[in-house]
Every structure is written in C-alpha cells, then in structure tokens.
Amino acid sequence: MSAAAGEPAADVPAAELVAVTKRFGPVLANDAIDLAVAKGEIHAVVGENGAGKSTLMSVLYGLHRPDSGHVRREGRRIRLRSPADAIAHGLGMVHQRFRLFPELTVAENVVIGAEPVRRGSVDRAAARRAVEELGERYGLRADPDARVGDLPVGVRQRVEILRALYRGAEVLILDEPTAVLTPGEAARLFEVLRSVTATGASVLLVTHKLSEVLAAGDRVTVLRRGRVTGRFDTARTTADELVRAMIGRSLATAAPPRGRGAPPRGPYALEVRDLSVRDRDGVARLSGVSFGVRPGEIVGLAGVAGSGQRELLDTVTGLRALGHGDSGEVLLGGAPVPRGRDPEVAYVPEDRHGRGTAAEMSLAENLLMGDQRRIRTARFGLSRAAVRARARDLVERFSISAASVDAPISALSGGNAQKAVLARELSRRTPVVVVEEPTQGVDVGAQERIHALLAEARDRGQAVLLQSSELPELRALCDRILVMYEGRVVAEFRGEDATDARLGEAMTGAAGAVR
Amino acid sequence: MSAAGSAAELGRRVVLSTPVPAVGGALVLTTLVMLAAGVDPALAYPALVRGAVADGNLEYTIAAFVPTLGMALAFALPLRAGEFNLGGDGQMAIGGVVAAAVALELPLPAGIAVALPLAAAALAGALVAGASAPLRTRLGLPAIVTTLLISAPAVSLASYLVRFPLAEQGTGMAQTPPLPESAHLPALAGSAYVTIGLPLVALLTAAWLYADTRTVLGYEIRATGQNREFARYGGVAVDRLAAITLTGGGAFAGLVGGLIVLGPPYRFVEGALTAPGYTFTAVAAVLLATGRPVAVPFTVALLTVLQAGGQGMEREAGVPGQLTQVVQGLIIVIVAVFATVRHLRARSGGREARA
Numbered sequence: 001m002s003a004a005a006g007e008p009a010a011d012v013p014a015a016e017l018v019a020v021t022k023r024f025g026p027v028l029a030n031d032a033i034d035l036a037v038a039k040g041e042i043h044a045v046v047g048e049n050g051a052g053k054s055t056l057m058s059v060l061y062g063l064h065r066p067d068s069g070h071v072r073r074e075g076r077r078i079r080l081r082s083p084a085d086a087i088a089h090g091l092g093m094v095h096q097r098f099r100l101f102p103e104l105t106v107a108e109n110v111v112i113g114a115e116p117v118r119r120g121s122v123d124r125a126a127a128r129r130a131v132e133e134l135g136e137r138y139g140l141r142a143d144p145d146a147r148v149g150d151l152p153v154g155v156r157q158r159v160e161i162l163r164a165l166y167r168g169a170e171v172l173i174l175d176e177p178t179a180v181l182t183p184g185e186a187a188r189l190f191e192v193l194r195s196v197t198a199t200g201a202s203v204l205l206v207t208h209k210l211s212e213v214l215a216a217g218d219r220v221t222v223l224r225r226g227r228v229t230g231r232f233d234t235a236r237t238t239a240d241e242l243v244r245a246m247i248g249r250s251l252a253t254a255a256p257p258r259g260r261g262a263p264p265r266g267p268y269a270l271e272v273r274d275l276s277v278r279d280r281d282g283v284a285r286l287s288g289v290s291f292g293v294r295p296g297e298i299v300g301l302a303g304v305a306g307s308g309q310r311e312l313l314d315t316v317t318g319l320r321a322l323g324h325g326d327s328g329e330v331l332l333g334g335a336p337v338p339r340g341r342d343p344e345v346a347y348v349p350e351d352r353h354g355r356g357t358a359a360e361m362s363l364a365e366n367l368l369m370g371d372q373r374r375i376r377t378a379r380f381g382l383s384r385a386a387v388r389a390r391a392r393d394l395v396e397r398f399s400i401s402a403a404s405v406d407a408p409i410s411a412l413s414g415g416n417a418q419k420a421v422l423a424r425e426l427s428r429r430t431p432v433v434v435v436e437e438p439t440q441g442v443d444v445g446a447q448e449r450i451h452a453l454l455a456e457a458r459d460r461g462q463a464v465l466l467q468s469s470e471l472p473e474l475r476a477l478c479d480r481i482l483v484m485y486e487g488r489v490v491a492e493f494r495g496e497d498a499t500d501a502r503l504g505e506a507m508t509g510a511a512g513a514v515r
Numbered sequence: 516m517s518a519a520g521s522a523a524e525l526g527r528r529v530v531l532s533t534p535v536p537a538v539g540g541a542l543v544l545t546t547l548v549m550l551a552a553g554v555d556p557a558l559a560y561p562a563l564v565r566g567a568v569a570d571g572n573l574e575y576t577i578a579a580f581v582p583t584l585g586m587a588l589a590f591a592l593p594l595r596a597g598e599f600n601l602g603g604d605g606q607m608a609i610g611g612v613v614a615a616a617v618a619l620e621l622p623l624p625a626g627i628a629v630a631l632p633l634a635a636a637a638l639a640g641a642l643v644a645g646a647s648a649p650l651r652t653r654l655g656l657p658a659i660v661t662t663l664l665i666s667a668p669a670v671s672l673a674s675y676l677v678r679f680p681l682a683e684q685g686t687g688m689a690q691t692p693p694l695p696e697s698a699h700l701p702a703l704a705g706s707a708y709v710t711i712g713l714p715l716v717a718l719l720t721a722a723w724l725y726a727d728t729r730t731v732l733g734y735e736i737r738a739t740g741q742n743r744e745f746a747r748y749g750g751v752a753v754d755r756l757a758a759i760t761l762t763g764g765g766a767f768a769g770l771v772g773g774l775i776v777l778g779p780p781y782r783f784v785e786g787a788l789t790a791p792g793y794t795f796t797a798v799a800a801v802l803l804a805t806g807r808p809v810a811v812p813f814t815v816a817l818l819t820v821l822q823a824g825g826q827g828m829e830r831e832a833g834v835p836g837q838l839t840q841v842v843q844g845l846i847i848v849i850v851a852v853f854a855t856v857r858h859l860r861a862r863s864g865g866r867e868a869r870a
Contacts (some may be wrong), residue, residue, distance in 0.1 A: 342751070380730040384728070
C-alpha cells in the first residue's frame, strides 16, 4: 500500500507509516504496519482494544519511537523524537482526554505554545482574530472569549481541533473523538472534518464505531493484534466485512432479543418517586423524576451527558444521600432504601478506573469488593483460599481472560476488566442491577458477550436500569427507554418504537417529544 | 523455566525492589561524602556495625528498635487506608505523660500497675490522633496537615505538665519523680534495658500483619487506601475507616510513649521521647518498605542499626554521628524518586495498555 517511488507528486500520501514495528516487553503492539493517508481524505483506523491503534498513532505523533520502520511526510522520511517534532511537520493530534486549560479562554487555549507576540507580550487581539478566521474557514464556530471550563464537551473538542489547525496541522489525528459526544455533536464533528479535508488536509480517525467509519470515512484500515488485517474503501465495504477483519469472525447477527413478548407486569423492583435533588450550590439537578423498573425488564436511560443521570444513579445506588433541599424517595421492593450503599443493588459504574476497580489490587481482590462480609470465614477472618476460589469461579463462568487472579487487575484489557466488574456485580443475583455505559471502551467481541450477560440477568428476573450513550445499544436491549433532559424524564419510548431520530430529538429537549 | 532461571528472576526482583537500590544508593553516596570529608570508609563502616551490635551495644540497639517499630505501626496503619499520620511525636508525648500521671497518682495493685498506665497511654494517644479524624472526614482537611499541626501543641502540653504539675519537687529538672517500683516494666531476663515492651510490640506487629491480609477489616482498609471511591462504591464506610486507622495509629504512638516512660529510667524526662527522633525514623522505615507490611520490621531494624551504630562510629572513627542521618535522608529521597518513576511508568503503561 505504500506509495512507490516515482509516482506523480499529487499522489504522494500526506503521511505514511512504513513497516512500523513496536514492542512493549513481550507484547508486539505493532507488527510491520504500513499505512498511507492520502491528501484530503478521512482515513479511519479501526480495531479491537489492544489491536495497536493507539500505539500506531503515538508513533505518528512522536510519542513513541518505533523499533523499526519509519514515518514519511509527503514522501520524505522524517524523524519524530517528540510531539514537538510532529507539530513542526504539520501533524496534529486531538487526544481522547482533552488537554485544555479550563481557566483560560478559547483564544488563549488555541494559541498557547505559539502565541502571537506584539511588543513583548501576547497579542490577544491577534489571537482572537486567528480563532475567528480559522473558525470561519472550517465552520468551527467557538466564542474566542469564552472560558473553556464553561463550554460543553463538543465545543471543547472544537477548541482542540482549532489548536491543532492553528499550529498548521495538515494531518489531523483524532483518537476516539465521538466517545464523549452526543449524536448531534458527533454529526457536527463530521461536518467539521469534511470542511477540513476540503482544504486538502487529511484526517486520521481512530474509532470503535463502525457506523461512523462507514458514514464519515473515505478509506479504512483494520488492525488486529498489531497487524493490518484489512484495507477497504468505505463505499465498497460493509459492517460485517469490517467486523470479520477486526475480530476474525462474524458477529452473531441477532442482538440479544428484547423482552420476550408481553412486557412484565406487577410491582416494581425499583421505584423512584418524585425525586428532586440539588447540588451543593443549590442548583436543581433532578426535578420530579418518577419511574419504576419491574423484575425481568431492562429500562434504558438516555440523555445528553449532564442531564441528571449521574445524580439519579448515585441516589439509586445509595452513593449520594438525600440531603437538605432534596425530596422524593427511592423504593426497593416497595421499601425505602437504607442509608448508604445498598447491597441489594448491583452497580456497574461508568468510571471503571475511578470507581469500578482498584488498579493495583489483584483481580481476586477486585472481584471480592461488596462481598467481603458475606464470604468471611470466622467473625473477622478472610480466607485467601476462598477469595481465590471465588475469583477463579467467576473468571471461568464469565470467560474473563486473565493470566492469574493474583495479578493486578490493571494487567487486564479494557474488555476483560469490564467483564470482571460485570461478573462481580451480576453474580450476586441482586433484585436490582444498575448499569452505566457497559460497553464503553470495550471491543466488539466483548460487547456482544456483555449484552448477552445483561439479557441473561433480565431473563433471571433481575430488574435492570441501563444508562448508555449508545442509542443502538439501548434500542437493542431495552424494553423501555427513558430520556432525560435538564434533570427531568421528558420522554418514554417502548424499545421497539424508539428510533435514533426520536430519541435524539427528546435528548435535546425538542418540544413534542414529551411523554 | 529452569531452576537457575527462576532463581535469577527471583534475584532480579529482589534487587529491583525499592529497598535494595535505595539503601545501596544511599550507602554509595554516603561513602562519597566520607571520602570528601577525609574519613576512611574502611574504618567508619566497621565502627558503625560494632557500634550497633558489638560490645554490649546490641542491647541499646534493641531498646531503640522497640519504640521505632511501635512508631512504624503508628504511621503504617493509617497509611494503609491512605491517611498520613505525621503527628506521632505529639501522640507519643501525651501518651507518655498520661502513663506517668496514672502511675504516679493512682495507687495501683501490682497486677495492673503496668497494664493500666499503658492502656491509658494508648487511649490518650488515640484521642490526640482522633482529633484529626473529624477534621478529615467532615471538613476534608488532609490528615497529613492536621496531625502534624496538632503534634506541636501536644508536645508542648506534655512538656508543661512535666515541668509544672507533675514535676519532681526541688530538683529544678524537667522530669517527673521516679515511678513506683510496681509500675516498672519487667525487664527481659538478663538485660537492663530490654523490657517486655519488645515482645509486646512484636505481638502487635504480628497482629497488624495478620489483620492486613487475612481479615475483612484489613481488606477494606487496603481497598480504601488503594482507591477510596472504589471502596465507597463497594459499601465500605471509608470515613469510619479513616477515623479508625488514625485513632489506631495514635493508640500505637501513645503506647510507645507509655513504654518509654515505664522503662528505664522509669520516669518522664522532658525530651527523652521526642529527641531520639523515633517518629521520623519510623516514617522513613515504612516508606522504605514501600507498602509491603512484612518488610516493615526489617527496614525498622536496618535504620535502628544505622542510628545506633552512628554513635559508635563517632566514638571510634571520629565521624560525626549525623552522617547516619545523611544516610537516612538519602534513603528517603531515593525511595521518593523510585516511587515517582514507577508512578510515571504506570501512567504511560496504562496508555500503552489501551493502545
């Protein structure tokens, strides 16, 4: 795929990775990978977790040096010792976690590191003009004087892109850019990327989401276990073909079936009644939220991030106590929840690293959390053999691939760590299960398994409350979907009636979508 | 893997574990300091070892090992839950003065004349440390700050009590009168300085080590220290654990104060508790053990030998005893460097793992 010497200049790739190999200890992260990005194209790089995508992009951005192979820019071999070198060669990167200064303005964030200087000090007027001009040219509107900390995530990402463009990036690398965006914001992002490539610049898009690849990409390179397993024109490929290249087989075509036939009737396992809560500054975060989840059903929770999901789920799981200015109640099996974390509510949190696991504790100890008092042997004692045996049992039953239950959980891949959290929470067979973003940062194969696990929990009669920003996930799994907007439940759909368009409309608070 | 291979691997892991390079690096640097100061290391090091273990010095070294190990528990217990107790001096001093007051003022029958002052000392130390707990859990003030700030006035209070209400009349010395014979800690057979404090502290250390790995409480403490939010999520009462471990650490420190006062010379002498620097030697030893509780008794022994040996070195080789403090300081700096490097590696490793 690399450009042969002597090709006409117009066909020289904007950037090219040639036979790049990179090892981390025993792990071969990139194995002789060739990748060429043409001028003016959106080139997607897809693959499961651990396929080597981020390593490859880090090589291109000067964060890692390859063990062998090299990088070419417009046909010329370049040496990248640091991101500064990469920037100097017209490469720009937008990281998954933004690297912005929340206290500074948009203009300040954009020019930082390359400030226009006038008479020895930063020329703010020039900075503001630069942001406006760039915004004009690429359709990337952002108020140059707004404080970045006040902006929604989608706009912050635009600031990152503006910064890369301001530094003269002609090849823009985006690492999982839509992971943090609402569907509307994602659509706007792709419009922006189109206008960027229209000027002759190129975009490298690292992503999990095949629908995005097919909709927005020109070409796609598929990685699997550090090697290229497919190169496609998006116009002439299908999701199934991409999946086969990614995981080496087809996915089971049918998503786990939604609730069979008639929706369950009877009393709620979990009921929220007229719940209103305020944050520490007295701002209302939830206003009169009421709903219930019955045994044997999955109820979805959709909404733009920050619409009150965090507060609602923290209250339901008991991590947030109701305080002054709060009202309403949460009932479990008809009785009010006790204070503090309720062992009757299993909970798979969105923040796997911050809340769901302790990175440096062993897999066995991570699998123990929440059950430590149940499996104690004597009054205080904790048998290490019992802890290990329990962990091995879960590893087996939930097919977690782990070298040892005694190794730190941080040694597991994202998908396996997530399966471990699910194993811990679902194996307790609690009446109520709260699940947040179960497949975020998880590869396609593991996603399938995770969805099956949630369906099994439902079929066992557990009441599942599922919060997700993946609308297809909600549509595939949920019997009912609630949409939150500004602290209220503004719409409720039956799973089979929900479409992305209708959900999206309700998520942005559009009138007419009221339940 | 062959036996030789696994032995080599084991050797590599031992060498790479922080204490070995930290101590090794500190000794190399100290040797350079000696050379620069014109001291012959070939004389100084043997003098150091002799000063610690030979010529009947071993007894003094063990006598210093006991309070240092106790103070190591005072620091390490809260540290496992992620709380820093740097107020050991104050907790120990109050513990000591309370033990002296109880032994002096209450006529106690022989059976409890030792036990009760020690229990009172532990309780007093626990209360001093416990004062930091609500500041931590209600107001969010870091324990590392509040324990240290409370320590200074606590030491001063102990000092006041010893100088005035409890002072020995007529001597003008800042010390209490000698404690009644019944309150003296029984010495171990054949020793003038080593008391039953040694088996007592050894027992407490063993209990702590057991609790850390084999009990629900130990598990919950470790989980809280590793990731507070994870523990809270798992239903652990993290605030209560912070309070329990801080108070428990204070109890250890108070007990150490009691052990010192009830040991030779059987009275509270102003400065005798805090001047030897047990608290910070213990902090260094625990940090050197890098979160491996089993290693704590060994690192405490190592640093105690260094300290005790320093005096021998001063006598014999004319090297200022402060040099051993240089060693100790260097060890802490090297440990800190290793910890930082490991942290940075873990962060970049995490990035690679997501690749």
